[in-house]
Amino acid sequence: MIQNFLHFFADHFDMTGRYLEAASTYARDIDGVIALIGVLVGFWFILSEVAFFWLIFKFRAKDGVKSQYVAGETPEEKRWITWPHMAVLVCDVFIIVGAVWVWYNVKQNLPPAQQTVRVIGQQWAWTFVHPGPDGQLDTGDDIALIDELHVQKGVVYHYKLESRDVLHNFSVPVFRLKQDAIPGRTITGWFEPTKVGEHDIQCAEICGIGHGVMGARIHIESAAEHAAWMSQHSPTRTVASVASSPAPAAR
Ligand SMILES: [Cu+2]
DSSP: OHHHHHHHHHHHHOSHHHHSOOOBTTHHHHHHHHHHHHHHHHHHHHHHHHHHHHHHHHTOOOTTOOOOOOOOOSHHHHHHHHHHHHHHHHHHHHHHHHHHHHHIIIIIOOOOOSEEEEEEEETTEEEEEEOOTTOOSSSTTOEEEESEEEEETTOOEEEEEEESSSOEEEEEGGGTEEEEEOTTOOEEEEEOBOSOEEEEEEEOSOOSTTGGGOEEEEEEEOHHHHHHHHHHSOGGGOOGGGGGSOOOOOO
């Protein structure tokens, strides 16, 4: 029910989805929350601006009319504050219910992984360690690539996010995914790609002078394409040791 409510807003008032493809299972839910907030905040913004300028116009300076001092203390005057205030609180309930539902599903509830990838940020590149044909990370056939992540459509991925030096942020706009990478921690999250395609990955945390060039690409492939890509990477070409090589000095 909550999802239908959010998708109604995503379908009718969404700006994000108009310019940016939605390629994960939860992308439309997040778009829905943003659209819902936009509609509610926009409604009150327009209403209050109209009232504001109408009052300025109506009570503008006029010859022979002295201004009054209105303290806003009588119950009749206070109603102009309390009633809109109550209405805004009711709107907040809708936003909070929608936002908590989405947050729980995206960030707290971890669906079982079908595949796990390791994502390592450093100044200023991403290393993506893919499990090789055996489907297991940290084995000899792992495929480590710089600035290139290959995933399969319709598969639930867990990512293990790490940083070698400073704060980075693993951001995949088409997934509506953003997660801080924190040195010393391994942060687990998930995504499930829903559309084949090639898209940007970016670092969304100012991480030094090269932050702006810390981009990468995600390749979302069909099962056949993904299998073909994997077969191109024989174990001898993989760089499994990248994940455990020493960190470069932080700048
Ligand atoms: Cu970065």
